[in-house]
Amino acid sequence: MLTEGRHRMARRVFSGQRCELRQNCGEGMEDQLGALGPALNAVVLWNSLYLDRAAKQLAADGLPVTDDLLARLSPLPFDHINFLGRYEVFRL
Template identity: 40%
Template sequence: LARAVFFNRLGEIRDRSFEQQRYRASGLNLVTAAIVLWNTVYLERAAHALRGNGHAVDDSLLQYLSPLGWEHINLTGDYLWRSSAKIGAGKFRPLRPLQPA
């Protein structure tokens, strides 16, 4: 995940001063931690939604889920911030509908 976030510099910290290296590494840690938190919250919401829809979710299998995935995150490209799509404090974007297997 950190390599994907840090792709622009090919995964290398090229700043000359130790202080600048530390700032860059701290920023990378912050972004990575935010993605992991986001993924963890939404994985938990997805498990609750599955249970709420009557699907069996084996708790012993949840330990094998990882919040380090990033394929669903746009790390490059355009970011559109629509004012009509604002989500209130403490609210979440809706989960995608369950696709039949």
């Protein structure tokens, strides 16, 4: 389940569900595919930080935040992220 969630997110990050490469074959395509890993990591990091902050706020508000509940959370959902923008990624 975890692996399928990551693949589903990778497909969405890669193409915005449009299933198309925006670069010509060769180096441009490699650049687009090479940016996929860091982009996935950025989404997982953002979600992890957000979930941590939300859990701490719930606990501070006096709501029960159990280890069992925390174990069921996943940083892989992505429905709240807009992937249809155009982003420039520069190589240093």
